[in-house]
Amino acid sequence: MSADFMVDVRGVHKSFGALTVLDGVDLQVRHGEVTVLLGPSGSGKSTLLRLINHLERADRGFISVGGELMGYRRAGDRLHELKEREILEQRTRIGFVFQSFNLFGHLTVLENVVEAPISAQRRPRAEAEVRARELLTRVGLEDKASEYPRRLSGGQQQRVAIARALALEPDVLLFDEPTSALDPELVGEVLAVLRDLAKSGTTMVVVTHELGFAREVADTVVFLDAGRVVEQGSPEAVLDHPQHARTRAFVEKVL
Amino acid sequence: MTSDLGTRPAPAATPEESLRIVPARHPATWVAAAVVAVLVAMAGHALVTNKAFDWPTFSRFVFQKSILEAVALTLELTLFGVVAGFLLGTILALMRISRNPLLRAVSWTYTWIFRSVPLILQLLFWYNLAILYNEISFGVPFGPSFVSVGTMSLIPPFLAAGLGLALHQGAYAAEIVRAGFLSVDAGQREAAAALGIPAGRQFRRIVLPQAMRTIVPTAANEIIGLLKATSQVYVMALPELFYQVQVIYTRSGRVIPLLLVATFWYLALTTVLSVGQFYVERYYARGALRTLPPTPLQRLRSVWRRA
Numbered sequence: 001m002s003a004d005f006m007v008d009v010r011g012v013h014k015s016f017g018a019l020t021v022l023d024g025v026d027l028q029v030r031h032g033e034v035t036v037l038l039g040p041s042g043s044g045k046s047t048l049l050r051l052i053n054h055l056e057r058a059d060r061g062f063i064s065v066g067g068e069l070m071g072y073r074r075a076g077d078r079l080h081e082l083k084e085r086e087i088l089e090q091r092t093r094i095g096f097v098f099q100s101f102n103l104f105g106h107l108t109v110l111e112n113v114v115e116a117p118i119s120a121q122r123r124p125r126a127e128a129e130v131r132a133r134e135l136l137t138r139v140g141l142e143d144k145a146s147e148y149p150r151r152l153s154g155g156q157q158q159r160v161a162i163a164r165a166l167a168l169e170p171d172v173l174l175f176d177e178p179t180s181a182l183d184p185e186l187v188g189e190v191l192a193v194l195r196d197l198a199k200s201g202t203t204m205v206v207v208t209h210e211l212g213f214a215r216e217v218a219d220t221v222v223f224l225d226a227g228r229v230v231e232q233g234s235p236e237a238v239l240d241h242p243q244h245a246r247t248r249a250f251v252e253k254v255l
Numbered sequence: 256m257t258s259d260l261g262t263r264p265a266p267a268a269t270p271e272e273s274l275r276i277v278p279a280r281h282p283a284t285w286v287a288a289a290v291v292a293v294l295v296a297m298a299g300h301a302l303v304t305n306k307a308f309d310w311p312t313f314s315r316f317v318f319q320k321s322i323l324e325a326v327a328l329t330l331e332l333t334l335f336g337v338v339a340g341f342l343l344g345t346i347l348a349l350m351r352i353s354r355n356p357l358l359r360a361v362s363w364t365y366t367w368i369f370r371s372v373p374l375i376l377q378l379l380f381w382y383n384l385a386i387l388y389n390e391i392s393f394g395v396p397f398g399p400s401f402v403s404v405g406t407m408s409l410i411p412p413f414l415a416a417g418l419g420l421a422l423h424q425g426a427y428a429a430e431i432v433r434a435g436f437l438s439v440d441a442g443q444r445e446a447a448a449a450l451g452i453p454a455g456r457q458f459r460r461i462v463l464p465q466a467m468r469t470i471v472p473t474a475a476n477e478i479i480g481l482l483k484a485t486s487q488v489y490v491m492a493l494p495e496l497f498y499q500v501q502v503i504y505t506r507s508g509r510v511i512p513l514l515l516v517a518t519f520w521y522l523a524l525t526t527v528l529s530v531g532q533f534y535v536e537r538y539y540a541r542g543a544l545r546t547l548p549p550t551p552l553q554r555l556r557s558v559w560r561r562a
Contacts, residue, residue, distance in 0.1 A: 053449055055448065055449060091448065091451040092450070104446070104447075106543065120453065121451075148541065164450070
């Protein structure tokens with residue numbers, strides 16, 4: 001496992017029962033890079049993302065984040081499975097943004113953002129709140145700190161979810177179709193936040209169908225189909241001059 | 256077309272605006288209301304005038320010391336049963352959804368047995384525990400014991416009754432708490448896990464408060480049920496409300512007024528619990544509703560202000 005890569009996925013397989021979702025996937029993401037995962041639904045993009053932060057366990061293959069193997073500890077020539085507590089600790093270095101936001105509905109916006117820094121990183125509440133308000137300002141929601149999520153629009157909820165993920169100061173941010181649950185007119189405000197993050201040098205892996213965003217922001221575009229990486233490269237290479245017929249068909253259909 | 260909109264004159268008052276609106280009449284509703292009002296008046300009249308209800312005796316006993324003590328014991332039994340029962344129920348629910356098949360099986364079996372056996376039978380078993388095991392020892396399992404205590408002295412009647420109620424209640428509470436967990440969207444747990452929030456905290460801070468919205472209405476039902484189930488403890492000769500009332504009427508022969516005394520107290524206690532339920536539900540609705548419903552006090556105040 002090399003520490004050159006922020007995210008390093010090697011030979012990962014994953015099946016759910018008889019269904020093979022990932023069939024030997026390799027993926028490397030450099031520090032500060034934005035990688036966009038593209039592919040038809042069922043191609044394994046979301047599963048790959050969930051494997052990276054160990055919400056799912058790979059059947060075969062290994063994943064390391066920031067040079068650290070996810071879910072295992074190496075001792076000599078043995079790998080020890082980590083306990084739940086240690087996996088939770090690893091996850092604090094990875095931010096995850098869900099398609100359906102998954103904000104805690106019974107907590108206010110501010111409480112949503114400070115919860116993990118306080119309970120998982122043991123930061124003092126006052127410090128966490130100052131930091132949370134800065135993050136809410138960054139996503140343009142400083143005036144919504146004491147609202148409950150249900151009173152916000154979808155785009156605002158997703159921006160809170162991004163602030164919540166950033167509050168842990170993670171090494172890498174994973175986005176699982178962050179704009180797919182939004183009304184078309186709200187997509188722009190969320191993509192603007194992602195663009196801003198990319199510019200500030202945050203390492204990100206983004207599953208999305210927004211080709212315009214991929215073209216503009218991505219350093220690397222990875223096209224997955226049926227659990228395999230079909231093609232990867234710069235946005236121009238993959239989106240404008242796809243080598244593979246499947247990529248070409250997909251890009252034409254989405255555009 | 257659009258340029259016209261700005262300059263269009265304000266619409267003239269329609270001719271209908273000067274007319275008086277007559278609300279629709281519902282004569283059948285009025286007749287029905289009158290019939291019900293007469294029936295209610297008859298029932299009230301019968302309650303007041305029928306000498307058999309014996310209201311003077313009722314008022315002599317209703318706040319008597321022995322009755323008040325019995326009410327206190329009923330409350331203590333309910334409180335013990337509810338707290339211990341729901342604690343046990345929460346543990347059973349967690350066992351039931353755990354990964355360990357043995358824990359799951361034990362939880363299922365417990366619920367199966369304690370829901371199957373009538374409460375009164377369970378209470379009699381606890382009452383007679385000393386026949387089954389006349390001492391209880393603490394020590395190494397299957398090995399030597401360090402301390403032995405006679406069952407009779409270890410389990411006084413109150414504890415036997417309280418435990419009986421709690422163990423029975425636990426089986427029901429387990430299912431209620433489990434239903435609450437199931438009602439919380441899996442994404443909540445997943446988001447908490449993705450943020451690295453410790454497992455215990457995920458449960459207490461994220462899942463349980465949201466599960467409470469489903470748990471509270473059913474739990475309130477159970478608590479009121481348990482309040483009344485304490486009356487079955489009379490088989491253990493524990494002077495709770497129902498037992499005490501029976502003692503008094505077998506002595507004085509005034510059955511009806513004393514049954515009314517018990518009715519009065521069960522009604523009063525249930526009223527307090529129902530009001531409590533309203534406020535607890537309101538508390539756990541934070542964030543789940545766009546605006547909270549007004550409390551009766553707030554509603555009263557807004558009516559007052561409008562008047």
